[in-house]
Amino acid sequence: MDERIAALASEIASADSVVALTGAGVSTASGVPSFRGDGGIWERFDQRDFHFRRFQADPAGFWTDRIDLREAFYGDREIEPNAAHEALVALERAGHLDAILTQNVDGLHQAAGSESVVELHGTNREVECVDCGHREPADPIFERARDGELPPTCPDCSGDLKPAVVLFGESMPDEPTIRAHELAGRSDVFLAIGSSLTVQPAAGLPSRAQRSGATLAVINLEETSVSSRADYDHRADVTEVLPAVVEALE
Incomplete structure (x- = not known):
């Protein structure tokens, strides 16, 4: 097993609060x-x-x-959920994931079975x-x-x-934005998954988590704006990394 996967799984296992931010890279494997x-x-x-x-x-x-x-x-x-969506469901059901903050509007997290989902850009x-x-x-x-x-x-x-x-030119809805910042601020481990982290307010959430002392893990095929200061930077397919993390926790 990849030592970095095992180390991240260990951090997740010992954390009181784990929060995931997901972007387009989580849905592209489903054909979106x-x-x-x-x-x-x-x-x-x-x-x-x-x-x-x-x-x-x-x-x-x-x-x-x-x-x-x-x-x-x-x-x-x-369009069906993929292995990344299913791995996040497994983390939640095992008590290792408090919430998913998503930039995606496709509803695939809910379709997979995730219950605590904050949709930043609507649906x-x-x-x-x-x-x-x-x-x-x-x-x-x-x-x-x-x-x-x-x-x-x-x-x-x-x-x-x-x-x-949320259309171009529309204000971001207050409730999910406030909720996302609260969850990021009290997380012990923050997972930024499949997001280029270029669109606000989502792009600022990893920094919000880090300022509060959270371990930051980035899982994305390409470098992001926070990759250089992430505690874990996995430049890999989310449909491979997340199931591997779940397996390491079992």
Whole structure:
């Protein structure tokens, strides 16, 4: 067994609080494309089309483009959790993981069985009314939009519905942001997994944890902004490292 894996597993086993931050690299193994980087979604779409101001000015046009984005994101594939998601579930069920803070909006952590998930950027699984806050599952609403209801409207107040994700130009929701900083600040081990750590506020969470004395472990294929000062820096596939950590804990 890799000595670094064994050492990290030992730190996790002795910690009172372990928190994981996950990014796009956790979902790409399930076939979910990343937004940034080579082959990312933003090479195929104009980010300005998904700005909150665009939604406010032209909700029908926004929804037309959002349908195209969703089809590029998922296509006809059945997206399923992968070994990294399953390893995080195993850590949680064994009492070794307090929470997952995720930048992902695909809901794969919950689909795998994780129960304590803080979604920093919202979720693709739901839509919300911009007027009254009503939320409901996204799939039927996208079907209504495909059938010509542009924009789809709220059943409670007739306000416009939008995907329940944080759009460009929107403020980050207070509750998950505050919760994420609290969890990072009291963690003993902080795992930054599959994230390039370039987007705030998530990018600041590893530093928040370290300032409070946490051991920092980075698991990512490429170097991140905190790799040089991480206690553990695994430049490897998350679907290989996380299951190995779980095995070392058994």
